[in-house]
Amino acid sequence: MSTPYPFTAIVGMADLRLALLLNAVSPAVGGVLVRGEKGTAKSTAVRAMSALLPAVEVVPGCRFGCDPAAADLACPDGPHDPDAGRESRPARMVELPVGASEDRLVGALDIERALAEGVKAFEPGLLADAHRGVLYVDEVNLLHDHLVDLLLDAAAMGASYVEREGVSVRHAARFLLVGTMNPEEGELRPQLLDRFGLTVEVAASRETEERVQVVRRRLAYDADPAGFAAAWRGEERELRERIAAARALLPSVSLGDGALRQIAATCAAFEVDGMRADIVMARTATALAAWDGRTEVTDADVRQAALLALPHRRRRNPFDAPGLDEDKLDETLERNRGGDDDPDPDPDPGPDGGGPDGGGRLPQGDDGAPDTAPDIAPPREPADSGAQPEPAQAPQGGVGERAAVPAAEPFKARALTVPGLGEGAAGRRSRARTAHGRTTGARRPQGALSKLHLAATVHAAAPHQRARGRGGPGLVIRRDDLREAVREGREGNLVLFVVDASGSMAARQRMSAVKGAVLSLLLDAYQRRDKVGLITFRGATAELALPPTSSVEAGAARLDRLPTGGRTPLAAGLLKAHDVLRVERLRDASRRPLLVVVTDGRATGGPEPVRTAGRAARLLAAEGTASVVVDCESGPVRLGLAGELARELHGTAVTLDELRADSVAALVRDVRRAA
Numbered sequence: 289m290s291t292p293y294p295f296t297a298i299v300g301m302a303d304l305r306l307a308l309l310l311n312a313v314s315p316a317v318g319g320v321l322v323r324g325e326k327g328t329a330k331s332t333a334v335r336a337m338s339a340l341l342p343a344v345e346v347v348p349g350c351r352f353g354c355d356p357a358a359a360d361l362a363c364p365d366g367p368h369d370p371d372a373g374r375e376s377r378p379a380r381m382v383e384l385p386v387g388a389s390e391d392r393l394v395g396a397l398d399i400e401r402a403l404a405e406g407v408k409a410f411e412p413g414l415l416a417d418a419h420r421g422v423l424y425v426d427e428v429n430l431l432h433d434h435l436v437d438l439l440l441d442a443a444a445m446g447a448s449y450v451e452r453e454g455v456s457v458r459h460a461a462r463f464l465l466v467g468t469m470n471p472e473e474g475e476l477r478p479q480l481l482d483r484f485g486l487t488v489e490v491a492a493s494r495e496t497e498e499r500v501q502v503v504r505r506r507l508a509y510d511a512d513p514a515g516f517a518a519a520w521r522g523e524e525r526e527l528r529e530r531i532a533a534a535r536a537l538l539p540s541v542s543l544g545d546g547a548l549r550q551i552a553a554t555c556a557a558f559e560v561d562g563m564r565a566d567i568v569m570a571r572t573a574t575a576l577a578a579w580d581g582r583t584e585v586t587d588a589d590v591r592q593a594a595l596l597a598l599p600h601r602r603r604r605n606p607f608d609a610p611g612l613d614e615d616k617l618d619e620t621l622e623r624n625r626g627g628d629d630d631p632d633p634d635p636d637p638g639p640d641g642g643g644p645d646g647g648g649r650l651p652q653g654d655d656g657a658p659d660t661a662p663d664i665a666p667p668r669e670p671a672d673s674g675a676q677p678e679p680a681q682a683p684q685g686g687v688g689e690r691a692a693v694p695a696a697e698p699f700k701a702r703a704l705t706v707p708g709l710g711e712g713a714a715g716r717r718s719r720a721r722t723a724h725g726r727t728t729g730a731r732r733p734q735g736a737l738s739k740l741h742l743a744a745t746v747h748a749a750a751p752h753q754r755a756r757g758r759g760g761p762g763l764v765i766r767r768d769d770l771r772e773a774v775r776e777g778r779e780g781n782l783v784l785f786v787v788d789a790s791g792s793m794a795a796r797q798r799m800s801a802v803k804g805a806v807l808s809l810l811l812d813a814y815q816r817r818d819k820v821g822l823i824t825f826r827g828a829t830a831e832l833a834l835p836p837t838s839s840v841e842a843g844a845a846r847l848d849r850l851p852t853g854g855r856t857p858l859a860a861g862l863l864k865a866h867d868v869l870r871v872e873r874l875r876d877a878s879r880r881p882l883l884v885v886v887t888d889g890r891a892t893g894g895p896e897p898v899r900t901a902g903r904a905a906r907l908l909a910a911e912g913t914a915s916v917v918v919d920c921e922s923g924p925v926r927l928g929l930a931g932e933l934a935r936e937l938h939g940t941a942v943t944l945d946e947l948r949a950d951s952v953a954a955l956v957r958d959v960r961r962a963a
Contacts, residue, residue, distance in 0.1 A: 291513040294520035295336035296527055298329060299502045303488040307596055308337040309527075311464055311485070313534040314575040318485025318568055319465035321428070321476075321600060328490045329502075330468040334424055338381035340528050342535070344420050345374045351412050352459045353380075353419045360460045364410050380421035382414050382463075386430045390723065393438055394450050396736070397457060410457045415448040418463040428467030429474045430838065432714040433817060434724050436480050439465070443483050474838025475814065482561070485568045487600040534578040541574045546625065547585040553624040554594050554617065560601040569593045591621055693852065696804030700949040701812040702942075706781055706880045706914040713879045715780020715817035725777025733772045744771035780817040781882045782836055782872055785809070785843075786865050788887035789826040790856035793920060799852055802886055802920050805944050806847055809884060814840040819879065821868060822846055825861030827854035828893055832864060836872055857893030858933075861885075862904035869913060882914050883939070888921040889929025905936035915939030918947060 298305060307320045322330045347354045349372075350365045356374040359366060384393065395413035414423070415438075423439075425431060431439075442448045448461040465483060469476070493499055509516040517524075551569045572593035573585045580589075599611050705718045712720030723739065730744035749769035756764040785806055793799055813820045820843050822834035833846045862885070869881050891897040908915065915937040919930035934941035 291517045292339050293332050293336050293509055293513075294517055294524055295333070295340055296523040297505055297509070297516070297520050298333055298336065299505065300493050300498055301329065301333065301490055303596070304330075304333055304490050306592075307486045307488050308333060308466075309340075309531065310572060310575045310579060310596075311466075312337060312341055312531050313579055314538055314571055315464050317571045317575055318483070319467075321481070321484035321487040322466070322468040322490060323471055323487060324468075324490035325472070325492065326470050328492050330490060331426055334422075334466050334468065335381065338379070338422050338424075340524070340531060341379035341422070342528075342532055343376045344379050345376050346420075347372055348375045352416045353421075354460070355420070362458050362460075364412075364457050364459055380417060382418040382421060382423050384414055384423060384425045384431075384435075386425075386427050386432075388414070388435065390434060390438065391736070393435055394442075394448050395457070397450055410450070412459070413448075415442050415461040415463070416459055419459075419461050421463060423463040423465050425465075425467045427469060427473065428480070429469040429471075429476050433477075433716075434714065436477060440479055440483060472837065472839050472842055475841060481600050482564060484600065486572065486596040488596065489599075530579075534575070534581075537581070537583065538574065538578040540583050541577045541585065542583060543570055543574055543585050547573060547587075547590050550587065550590045550621050550624045551593070554590070554620050555598070557616065557620045558598055558602045558612065560598060565598060565601050568597045572597055587621060587625065591617065594621075693799040693803065695807045695848065696800045698804055698808040698811055699947075701805075701808040701947050702949045703812070703816075704783075704809075704882060704884065704916050706882050709776070710779045710781075710880045711878050712779025713781075713876070716778045717781050717816040717818060717882075718779050718880065719776060720779030722775055722777035722779065725775040727773045728776045729774040730771040731774055733770055737770055737772055739773040739775065741771045741773040744773075745769055778816075780819070780879065782819045782821065782869075782876070782879050783809070783813045783882045783884060784821045784823065784836070784865055784868060786823045786825070786830075786861045786883065786885045786887075787847075787850070788856060788858070788861070788885075788920070789824045789850055789852045790890075790893070791826075791853050792856050792888055792890045792892070793852060798920065798922055801944055802918075803847055803850070805918060805947050806886060807844060808947065810840045810843050810847070819876075821872075823861055823864050823868065824850060825857050825864070825893075826852065828857060828860075830857060830860040830864040832868060836868070855893035856887075856890050857897070858887065858889075858891035859894055859897060859900035859904045861887075862901060862908060866904065866908055866911075869908075869911075880914070882916070883908065883937070884916050884918060885933065885937070886918045886920060887930060887933070888919065889917075889927070889931070889933050891929075901933070902936050905933060909936065909938040913937075917941045919943045 295305070295308075304320075304322060307322075311317050311320055322334070324330055344353070345356055347356050347359060347368045350363065350368065352360065352363050352365055354360050354363050354366070354368060356368075356372070359368045361367065391413065393413050394415055396411045398409035398411075425439075438448075442461045442463075443465060446460060446462045447458055450457045467476075467484065475481075493502070505516075548570065551566055551573065555565045555569065569590070570593075573589040576589040576592055577583065577585045594617055595612060595614075602612070703717070708719070710718055710720035712718075712722060714722070727741065730741035745765070746763065748771060749763050749765050752766075752769075753764060756766075758764050787802070787806060789799075793802060810820060819836050819838050820834070820840055821832070821836040822843050824831050824833050833850070834843050837843075865883055865885075869883070872879070872881065891901040894900060915934070916939055917930050917934040917937065919941050921927065921930060931941045
């Protein structure tokens with residue numbers, strides 16, 4: 289087993305360390321979501337924290353980690369003998385791979401033995417392993433939807449259910465959920481986002497000396513992991529003892545009415561949904577007090593709790609940036625301060641100071657701002673920190689270029705789909721064969737059986753009962769009789785936008801409407817779990833403004849900065865789309881593309897622009913690329929060029945108005961009334 293990096297050796301990232309430690313003190317806080325750029329030690333910090341958790345006592349031999357003091361009556365390995373004794377083991381940190389199967393997560397039930405022998409032969413999954421420990425999901429934003437649903441159910445009920453054709457198994461599954469993600473790769477569904485108690489944003493330090501310290505410590509660890517860990521053993525032991533002391537103090541911490549009013553007022557002021565935020569803030573403030581060695585919650589505890597528990601809950605759509613208005617927070621807290629019975633809002637922090645090493649609040653620098661590198665332990669030598677992100681590219685100027693035009697208000701877009709039946713990536717756009725959905729047929733199992741088609745299995749076994757010597761009730765089932773269900777659901781697609789930013793599209797009002805339409809389609813892609821890419825063409829060339837990604841936020845940001853003007857190199861835009869799709873087929877062959885060309889259909893850039901654009905369109909059509917042309921032509925005289933382009937692509941043409949879901953619904957209502 290590899291030696292984990294010491295938690296106390298991590299440089300900087302005060303908010304991350306504090307959030308993890310508060311969950312170690314009070315698992316009821318509900319876990320942590322860590323958002324940040326790649327290479328910022330997110331995973332290193334989570335793995336290091338798991339080594340600090342107190343050991344748990346379990347029933348000997350129980351695969352589900354039952355507590356001897358309160359054994360699960362429904363445990364598949366039970367009922368447990370009260371005299372079975374107990375054993376102590378470290379709290380587990382279980383990692384859930386992004387590509388894990390459902391059976392790997394919840395466990396696998398042997399359907400063949402259940403049908404033929406009436407035996408519940410159950411192999412526990414990762415949820416059972418994580419019970420009373422930590423379930424860690426790296427790149428949690430890329431987790432498949434059906435796994436997200438299972439996680440939501442288990443987190444809400446504290447139990448996991450496995451059901452296969454009427455045979456069910458249940459076991460306890462209470463765990464601390466920790467996820468890390470890079471926002472550039474896409475956002476989380478709001479339902480899962482709300483399940484994380486706290487969230488923190490991390491970024492590599494821009495301070496030279498701190499970066500030097502990070503590298504020095506990391507190199508020392510890589511050269512001799514055991515020796516490096518031994519050098520920090522004393523600090524690790526002290527921190528572990530402090531966590532245990534805070535856990536013991538936690539039941540004695542008082543949450544006064546004044547602090548509770550501040551919590552409720554803050555959640556109401558920031559218009560967070562539901563009541564989970566209030567509860568999480570209360571638990572976090574209580575844990576902060578216990579971590580600081582106090583038995584009363586202060587104003588500062590409530591403020592810090594808000595900064596950790598609310599940013600991810602106040603978002604209204606995926607284009608909103610997470611975060612809180614701290615001035616508004618301070619005003620709300622001040623307006624709702626308690627009376628004389630409330631504790632002193634600014635007690636003496638004691639000899640240890642503030643922050644994770646000396647208090648529940650982050651230490652303050654001379655300028656009053658939070659110190660980004662509080663001392664959890666004496667300086668030594670590196671944690672894993674990442675490279676600086678690439679600076680945003682400013683739009684390049686050019687002849688005929690106009691300033692970026694703001695997008696019109698987005699609307700609910702109609703559903704654009706890829707024809708046919710895919711094999712598909714998880715999502716909600718086009719029809720596909722999936723592990724979940726309505727049953728459309730049966731087939732022999734391909735690998736381990738997970739979705740039994742009971743009727744087809746009985747039908748396959750029935751003709752052989754006499755030959756197999758059946759002499760009593762029930763069927764004699766053999767492996768060759770088993771049939772699995774073939775199901776149809778929805779898949780996510782690669783939606784590649786090709787947007788005309790030329791002079792023919794640059795009338796300010798029209799370009800604003802076009803941007804609003806693309807923004808609406810981006811929001812629709814987010815809700816349907818698609819990947820998106822963005823190509824723009826203007827002047828003499830086409831540019832891949834956004835390589836295919838799961839982050840619609842990135843697409844919205846690039847669209848917002850899109851300049852306009854110049855000639856219309858339509859062929860260049862289509863050929864760039866052809867190249868991008870060719871590469872993506874090699875990278876992700878199961879994800880079918882949907883090409884959305886947003887243009888008025890004019891082609892004026894390059895040699896023989898109209899003929900070349902036609903050839904490029906036919907090239908895409910020959911490869912079977914599903915296409916939609918959004919016709920942006922306006923005015924009393926229309927040339928119908930976008931419709932001609934759609935015919936060359938073997939696709940569909942829609943106007944900007946027809947993109948609106950309410951317009952489609954109104955059209956359907958009119959047709960029904962006419963009938």
